[in-house]
Amino acid sequence: MSYMATLFIKNMVCNRCIMVVQHEMDKNGIQIKDIKLGEVTLENELSVEKKKAIDKSLTLLGFEIIDDKKSRIIEQIKNVIIEQVHYHDDDAKVNLSEVLISNLHHDYNYLSNLFSEVEGTTIEKYFIAQKIEKVKELLVYDELSLSEIAFQLNYSSVAYLSNQFKKVTGLTPSHFKQIKDDKRKPLDEV
Structure with a gap:
C-alpha cells in the first residue's frame, strides 16, 4: 500500500x-x-x-x-502571496489575511507574528514588494497604461500606486519606464 x-x-x-x-x-x-x-x-x-x-x-x-515547521509555514506564506500577485489575473479584490488563513489554516495573528519574527519584515511589506515587482514587470512589457496596471493590481488610484512605487523603488513609474534598465529582482530576492 x-x-x-x-x-x-x-x-x-x-x-x-x-x-x-x-x-x-x-x-x-x-x-x-x-x-x-x-x-x-x-x-x-x-x-x-x-x-x-x-x-x-x-x-x-x-x-x-x-x-522545520516554521520555515515551511514562512515559505507557504511567500508562495501564497507570489501566487496571488503574479499568477491571479482576476480583478476581484481579495483580502490577503483571509487568503492566507484559508490556504494555511492558521490564525492570521500567528502567521503575521511568525513571518515578522523570522523574516524581519511584515507580511504586508512583503506583499507590497511583490506587487511593486509585478508593476515593474507590467511597465517593462509596456502593454498596459498605469491606470490599467493600478486597476489590475487593485490599487485604489494611480496616485496611490505611484506613491507606493516611489516609496519602494525611489523612482516614479514613468521614470522607471524611461530607464528600463532591468531594475527587477528575481522573485526569491524580494
Whole structure:
C-alpha cells in the first residue's frame, strides 16, 4: 500500500521552478502526484538516502528541502502571496489575511507574528514588494497604461500606486519606464 508524502521546497517561486523541480524528480525516478509552488506531493515516502540525494541535487539548482515547521509555514506564506500577485489575473479584490488563513489554516495573528519574527519584515511589506515587482514587470512589457496596471493590481488610484512605487523603488513609474534598465529582482530576492 502506498501513501503520499509532501516535500516543502524553498525558492520555488515561478512556473519555471516547477518545471526544473519536476525534471529533477523525474531524473531521480521519484513519482510525483502533484507539484505546485513550494510543495511537491509524492506517490510514496522517500527513503533517507533518496531524500538526501534529491536534496543535494535540488540544492545545486538553488532550491532547498525545508524540514522545520516554521520555515515551511514562512515559505507557504511567500508562495501564497507570489501566487496571488503574479499568477491571479482576476480583478476581484481579495483580502490577503483571509487568503492566507484559508490556504494555511492558521490564525492570521500567528502567521503575521511568525513571518515578522523570522523574516524581519511584515507580511504586508512583503506583499507590497511583490506587487511593486509585478508593476515593474507590467511597465517593462509596456502593454498596459498605469491606470490599467493600478486597476489590475487593485490599487485604489494611480496616485496611490505611484506613491507606493516611489516609496519602494525611489523612482516614479514613468521614470522607471524611461530607464528600463532591468531594475527587477528575481522573485526569491524580494
